[in-house]
Amino acid sequence: MTLTEAPDTEVPDTDAPDTEAPDDDRTAERADAARNRARLLAAAARLVAEQGAQSVTMQEVAEAAGVGKGTLFRRFGDRDGLLLALLDEAEAEFLEAYTSGPPPLGPGAPARERLVAFGSALFERMAEGGDGDGGGGGDGGGDSDLGAALGRQLLHERRQASDTARAFHQHVSTLLREAGVEGDHEMLAHALLAFANFEAADFLRKERDVPVERLRATWADLVRRVTRAEEGARAPE
Structure with missing residues (x-):
């Protein structure tokens, strides 16, 4: 089973959109957040397929996705949170x-x-x-x-x-x-x-x-x- 990979172009991390932003801006930020999430899960899925889930680290996923490790922790909390999200997708x-x-x-x-x-x-x-x-x-x-x-x-x-x-x-x-x-x-x-x-x-x-x-x-x-x-x-x- 494979997950659809997100495009390679990194988009800004937008976990906390500006509440004062116009509706169009908030919609764009939510779309960016969804793309970032898909990018992270696709990177994690590739690594799991290549080396097994037990060997995959948060640092490796962040590097494969081209984002900082802090972004990964903000999104999923910890490694189990990432695997749970990937499990539900899979x-x-x-x-x-x-x-x-x-x-x-x-x-x-x-x-x-x-x-x-x-x-x-x-x-x-x-x-x-x-x-x-x-x-x-x-x-x-x-x-x-x-x-x-x-x-x-x-x-x-x-x-x-x-x-x-x-x-x-x-x-x-x-x-x-x-x-x-x-x-x-x-x-x-x-x-x-x-x-x-x-x-x-x-x-x-x-x-x-x-x-x-x-x-x-x-x-x-x-x-x-x-x-x-x-x-x-x-x-x-």
């Missing part, structure tokens, strides 16, 4: 796939099938994202999934607070409701997604030699048990 394609793409991942299939497809896609993307090198592994090659590679480098707490994680949780919770599952959909969604996080999946794959096919099958089994349990409870009625 996940746009997957978001489109499970919200408006073809079934069974996208709309048009029964909710249970969509849940199975969603978890299966998550585990496949974790495998494509590698085992922790965060991207190209330093040689610039490979087809690693950028979103998965970035997510693996973020602390669990920061990742869970991201727009991407919230979207995943909302999606699973909604599908559980559509599948007719009774109970606390929000907590059930957390329980399912806890199995499909990087820490659990990487431990099982690397320390227990569990293949991704088995992880996918177990996710499908969990989904079927949750949905069938509710069907069984309603059957006597």
Whole structure:
């Protein structure tokens, strides 16, 4: 997955537009700020693809983007903030796939099938994202999934607070409701997604030699048990 690169021409940093400026000037400043943000994220994406997320520093991103390091910190706060912003950008394609793409991942299939497809896609993307090198592994090659590679480098707490994680949780919770599952959909969604996080999946794959096919099958089994349990409870009625 690649991000559209911003033009090489640097534009002034305009994080704090002058409140006294005319409307046209403020509009231009906001456009400059958006271009600067895109420029920084494009530079970060290139570096992650070339050497892996765990090796990328704020100084390297600033130099690649042609801006001062202070600009980078003002925009994103810290390195995790930058990676979170890059993660949300990189996940746009997957978001489109499970919200408006073809079934069974996208709309048009029964909710249970969509849940199975969603978890299966998550585990496949974790495998494509590698085992922790965060991207190209330093040689610039490979087809690693950028979103998965970035997510693996973020602390669990920061990742869970991201727009991407919230979207995943909302999606699973909604599908559980559509599948007719009774109970606390929000907590059930957390329980399912806890199995499909990087820490659990990487431990099982690397320390227990569990293949991704088995992880996918177990996710499908969990989904079927949750949905069938509710069907069984309603059957006597």
